[in-house]
Amino acid sequence: MKKKVTVQAVPANMINIIWDKCLPHIDVIIKTAPTEFCVDGIKERLLNADFLLVTVSDGADIIAVNILEISVYMTGLRVMTVLATATAVKKHRLHEWLQQLIDLTNALALDYNCTEMRAAAVRDGWFKVLKRLNYKKVFTSMRCDVKQQ
Numbered sequence: 001m002k003k004k005v006t007v008q009a010v011p012a013n014m015i016n017i018i019w020d021k022c023l024p025h026i027d028v029i030i031k032t033a034p035t036e037f038c039v040d041g042i043k044e045r046l047l048n049a050d051f052l053l054v055t056v057s058d059g060a061d062i063i064a065v066n067i068l069e070i071s072v073y074m075t076g077l078r079v080m081t082v083l084a085t086a087t088a089v090k091k092h093r094l095h096e097w098l099q100q101l102i103d104l105t106n107a108l109a110l111d112y113n114c115t116e117m118r119a120a121a122v123r124d125g126w127f128k129v130l131k132r133l134n135y136k137k138v139f140t141s142m143r144c145d146v147k148q149q
Contacts (some may be wrong), residue, residue: 005063006099009108010053015046018062022055024088024128025065032086051083054098054104063089066101070112074102080109082119102133 010018029037045051046067056064064087071079081106087094102117109117118138119130127137 005096005100006057007097007104008055008057009104010046010055014048015043015053017134018055019043021062022053022065025062025086028082028088029065029067030085033084037084052108054101054108055067056087056092056101058093063087063099064094066105068105068108070114077116078112078114078117079118080105080112081117084120098129098133137139 011106020108023039024112026039029042046053046094050069052068052070054066054068055062057075064085066082066086067084069081069083071081081102085101087124105117109115117135119126119135
């Protein structure tokens with residue numbers, strides 16, 4: 001019998017307790033965006049509650065992690081952003097938990113007085129998935145290296 005997938009926010013004081021179970025998924029984030037994220041930096045920000053951790057569990061097994069951040073802009077706009085979603089397992093069952101993640105992110109955004117949610121998408125496939133969940137593409141980031149003179 002298939003176990004129910006659960007999505008839950010992890011308080012900062014519990015990060016050290018579940019860190020080892022999260023690490024394989026955190027490593028996927030690092031491999032995907034090595035210039036933006038590092039293991040120690042993620043952990044430090046989670047412990048300081050600068051980032052929020054949301055896990056996806058199949059019974060006792062964590063099958064995915066999500067890193068959230070609250071940004072406050074000069075205008076006072078408060079935004080809850082899903083910075084990264086990653087899984088190190090082949091059977092991640094995304095279709096079973098993505099809506100739960102969106103619902104929990106929305107609830108957290110309300111708790112933190114945010115009026116908007118955003119999601120960072122590294123791959124174009126995420127744009128299609130998020131569009132079905134009422135996300136709209138508002139910014140497209142591109143990068144280039146600074147030329148040394």
